[in-house]
Structures are given as structure tokens and as C-alpha cells.
Amino acid sequence: xxxxxxxxxxxxxxxxxxxxxxxxxxxxxxxxxxxxxxxxxxxxxxxxxxxxxxxxxxxxxxxxxxxxxxxxxxxxxxxxxxxxxxxxxxxxxxxxxxxxxxxxxxxxxxxxxxxxxxxxxxxxxxxxxxxxxxxxxxxxxxxxxxxxxxxxxxxxxxxxxxxxxxxxxxx
Numbered sequence: 001x002x003x004x005x006x007x008x009x010x011x012x013x014x015x016x017x018x019x020x021x022x023x024x025x026x027x028x029x030x031x032x033x034x035x036x037x038x039x040x041x042x043x044x045x046x047x048x049x050x051x052x053x054x055x056x057x058x059x060x061x062x063x064x065x066x067x068x069x070x071x072x073x074x075x076x077x078x079x080x081x082x083x084x085x086x087x088x089x090x091x092x093x094x095x096x097x098x099x100x101x102x103x104x105x106x107x108x109x110x111x112x113x114x115x116x117x118x119x120x121x122x123x124x125x126x127x128x129x130x131x132x133x134x135x136x137x138x139x140x141x142x143x144x145x146x147x148x149x150x151x152x153x154x155x156x157x158x159x160x161x162x163x164x165x166x167x168x169x170x171x
Contacts, residue, residue: 041066042143043108050103052111058145070116082124084108087135094130101128133162 044057054060070076086105088097105126113121129135137156140146155168 042139045104048100050100050107052107067115070112070119073118076116076119079119079123082112082119084124084126086126086128088128088130089136098128098130101130102126104128133165 041062043052043062044059045051046053046056052059052063054063070079084105086101086108088101105128109121109124109126112119112124133156137153140149140152140156143149146152152169155165158165158168160168
């Protein structure tokens with residue numbers, strides 16, 4: 001049996017409370033691997049950065065969980081594919097955010113290939129997306145550690161233009 005590992009990297013900004021931090025996701029608690037189970041995890045990136053950072057947010061815990069799975073060559077051999085999905089934060093220049101999402105996806109793939117050289121890099125697929133409001137809302141809803149979380153959710157729930165939401169989030 002082969003398993004799929006899903007790494008979702010969703011970017012959000014903690015746009016208020018003067019915390020300039022862009023968060024990026026790899027989504028997962030790793031349940032027991034059975035059958036064709038997929039696992040998700042969330043990895044965070046600093047604002048305007050594309051480096052995998054052990055010391056940021058709860059990345060150490062996330063990367064340790066990922067290591068438990070991937071360091072076991074027997075489990076790793078059963079992995080059918082790894083999908084790294086990145087989302088840029090909705091505010092800011094769309095072209096820049098798109099490039100940043102691509103750089104972050106590449107950084108995660110490079111990290112995985114470097115850390116676990118026995119992984120087949122051709123089974124690691126990257127997908128980068130710019131301005132994903134739904135993904136941003138999902139990440140904020142599921143992460144209790146985001147500063148000013150309720151205020152951000154209220155802004156995201158507004159029936160307003162993207163430009164207006166961006167302005168409110170920036171303020």
C-alpha cells in the first residue's frame with residue numbers, strides 16, 4: 001500500500017497587532033498511517049521570507065512530526081506522492097506574492113530533498129497560488145495561536161471588495 005503526504009503551505013499575515021509575520025502552512029497532526037491515508041501539516045514562514053525556519057512559531061514541533069514520518073525509510077518508501085501547496089497572503093502586489101509563494105514551495109521541496117535524500121524528488125509536486133481568501137480564512141479559523149484572530153475573521157467575513165479587505169487587514 002502506498003500513502004500520500006500532503007503539505008499545504010498557506011500564507012497569511014498576522015496583519016494587525018503590529019506582528020509583521022507571514023505564516024505559511026504545511027497542515028497536520030499525523031494520524032496512524034493506514035491504507036491510502038493522507039497526512040497534512042502546517043509550516044509557518046516569517047514575513048517576506050522563503051526560508052524553512054525551525055525557530056519560528058511552532059515549526060520545530062511540525063518539522064519533528066514530519067521527521068517521525070520521513071526518517072523511517074520503510075514508511076518513506078511507501079509514500080506515493082508529496083504535494084506542497086502554497087498560498088500567498090491576499091494583501092500586496094499579486095505578482096510579488098505569486099513569486100513568493102513559488103519560492104516558498106521550492107524552499108520546502110529543497111528542504112525535504114536535502115533532509116531526506118532517499119525521497120524521490122519527482123514524487124514531490126509543488127503548487128503555488130496567489131490571493132486565496134478561502135485558504136486564508138480556513139487557516140485563521142483552525143489556528144488558535146494567531147494574534148487578533150477574531151478581528152481577522154470578522155474582516156474576512158465582510159461582504160466587501162478584496163481591496164477593502166486588504167486595507168482593513170493592513171490597518
